[in-house]
Amino acid sequence: MQSHSMRWRFVLLLAVFALVAAACGGSDDATDETTTTGAAETTTTAATGETTAPDATTTTVAEEVEAPTAENQLSGLTVVDDKTFTVELTTADPEFPIQLAYTAYFALPSVAYDNTLGYNKAPIGNGPYMFPEGGEWEQDVAIDLVTYADYAGPAPANDGINFVISPDPKTNYLEAQAGNLDVLSAVDPEFLASAPTDFPDRFAQSPSTGILYMAFPEYMDDTFTLEHRQALSMAIDRELIIEKIFNNSGTAAHSAIPSNLGGRDDVCESWNYNPDAAKALWDAAGPIDAFDVWFNQGGGHETWIEAAVNMWDNTLGIDSGSITFQTAEWADYLDHADNGEFTGPFRLGWGMDYPSPLNFLEPLYASYMTAADGGSNASEYNSPQFDAALAEGKAAVAASGNLADGIPFYEAAEDILCEDARTMPIRFSLNQFAWNEGVDNVFMDAYSNVGFSLITADDGIVSSDLTNPASLFPMDANESEGTQVLMGNLFTGLVQFDAQTGEQYMANAESITSEDGGLTWTVVLRDGWTFHNGEPVTAQSYVDAWSFGARSELGFQNNGFYKKFVGYEELNAG
Incomplete structure (x- = not known):
């Protein structure tokens, strides 16, 4: 056991980075964590029907x-x-530095607080790209960025980014092909077989930590008993879905934790295909006459969910016509998740916020991480035993400084999650992307974001597809579309991932150190950094931004990230 009086340094965490250096983690399906509020309109169809819903963008940002x-x-x-500023945590957390690449930990200029709704339309950051003068996010149309001439980091290899907003991955493919x-x-999976031919020498794949899953709302346990949940999961042939629907891209998920972050192969009986056991469980539990299945539009999910429904029909004897698809555009779908409005199993995805097994358990399943708590536990899973196992794991890591010491407890938590059959892991994703002639040096980083600043472009501007984000306010943006625009583009974090190597490095921070085992951290910033409006990036910029995000009355989707800070409870006591 290492002494708590030793000097803990960021470099000690490089062993964690090695887990993902080759992974380039993240997911195009993730990070589907939100705490949006408000009414949403949904389209209801039979399991074989077409689905439509109105476009919408929902954000908790106030004016x-x-x-x-x-x-x-x-x-x-x-x-x-x-x-220089210091951060005091409620409990020691040696993993704290590796979390600081995320949007929740960006700095904000003082102008952000003058009109947060207006700022959300054209954020002023400290990154290599900025909105042009007078430019702003055109909802459902485009986001155009130009380079920031006074950027203190390495200059981008191009002159700007043109994000073309479209929710349909099939349309995006055809547009790229043209x-x-x-x-x-x-x-899109439909084009995976032809992509290497359509984009010769310009189609690439890289491993990812992103997970695609379905979960059961705990508030529907009167309908979906433990045996029902186990049976539905065991009736899904994940390998066949990977082969036939995803054209062998990605891997079948039999764990809630990616294998390159310590996930096990054989964790849970109900996360494996076993049609005979599934049928026996279903028959013993009794039939459910009809139920809903939820997924968002615009992500290409209907095909694989239809396949899962057909498996339920064939294996369990459920008439697929009795299953209704409930769908909505992405922002509306997040409203349903946050407001506890799911009426059956629902689809979500997750990509890492930081490279640790804990990040695939705590945000999604801890009882203190529901939408009401500013977290991402959309199933509203509540297990004191699960929470206790996570707490033991975090305590073990804090005591030794060795992340491996937390693994047995995280595995115990996953075992409890399995026993409760709250979730159905389906697929670990694979980054699959392509580019056209005229651009080069295209990579994807640890969040499955394109490393735009590395791309060379013959005409200077790089155009790319994007689904309309839910928010561009850093304290409120935690789904993949918003983070793609913000991370490494509009903003530079204290630390960042290299899109080419997958390694994390110091960016806006000169150093991040702790002398007490990870309870208190000292952050020292690099000199010469400014926001796009010329305002210096200072320690106060970070303290104000994080304190702002921690105010629960503002309802920011990333609010849960600040609960570990001393003073969170007092700040929100009133």
């Missing part, structure tokens, strides 16, 4: 809010000088 002051600042954040998109960030 007028109280700006950060000394009175509404987290007490665990202390400014030492313009370039030469109307330079970069295609995700190839």
Whole structure:
């Protein structure tokens, strides 16, 4: 056991990065964590029907809010000088530095608080790209960015990005094939067989930590008993779906944790295909006359969900005509998730916020991480035993500084999750992307975001597909579309992942250190960094932004990230 008086340094966590250096984790299906609010309109169809729903973008960002002051600042954040601040956590967390690439931990300029709704339309960041003067996010149309001339980091290899907003991956593929998109960030499964021919020497694949899953709302346990949930999961032939629907891209998921982050092969009986056992469980539990299955539009999910429904029909004797698809556009779908409105099994995906097994358990299944808590537990799973196992794992890591010491407890938590059959892991995804002639040096980073700043472009501008984001306000953006625009483009974090190597490196931070085992951290910033409006990036910029995001009354989707900070409870006591 290492002494708590030793000097803990960011470099000690490089062993964790090695787990994902070759993984380039993330998912085009992820990170589907949100806490949006408001009414949403849904389209209901039979399991074999077409689905349509109105376009919508939902955000919790308000127009007028109280700006950060000394009175509404987290007490665990202390400014030492313009370039230095300290972070005091409620419990020691040696993994803290590897989390700081995420949007929740970006700095904000003071103008962000003047009109947060207006800022959400054209965020002013500290990254290599910025909105042109007078430019803003055109909802459902485009996001155009140009390079920031005074960027303190490495200059981009191109002159700007043109995000073309379209929800249909099949349309995006055809547009790229026609030469109307330079970069295609995700190839629809229907075209995977032809992609290497359609884009000769310009189609690439890289491993990912992203997971596609279905889950059962705990508030529907009167309908879906434990035996029903186990049977539905065991009736799904994941390998066959990977082969036939995803053209052998990705791998079947028999664990809630990716294998390159320590996931096990044989975790859970009900996460494996066993049609005889599934039928026996279903018959013993009794039939469910009709039920709904939920998934979002625009992600190409209907095909594989139809396949799963057909498997339920063939294996369990469920008439597929009795199953109704409930679908909605992405932002509306997130509303349903956050408001506890699912009426049956639902689809979501997840990509890492940071490279640790804990990140695939705590945000999605801990009882204190529901939408009401600013988290992503859409199933509202509530297991004291599961929570306790996570707590033991975190304590073990904090005591030794060795992430491996937490693994037995995280595995115990996963075993409990299996026993409760709250989730059905389906597929670990694979980054699959393509690009056209005229651009080169295309890679995807640890969040499955394209590394736009590395791309060379003959005409200067790089165009790429994008689904309309739910939000571009960093404290509110935690789904893949928003993070793609923000991370490494509009903003540079304290740390970042290299899109080419998958390795994490110091970016806006000069150093991140702890001398007490990870309970208190000192962050020192690099010199010369400014926001796009010329305002210096200072320690106060980070303290104000994180304190702002921690205010629960603002309803930011990333609010749960700040609960670990000392002062969170006091800040939100009133």
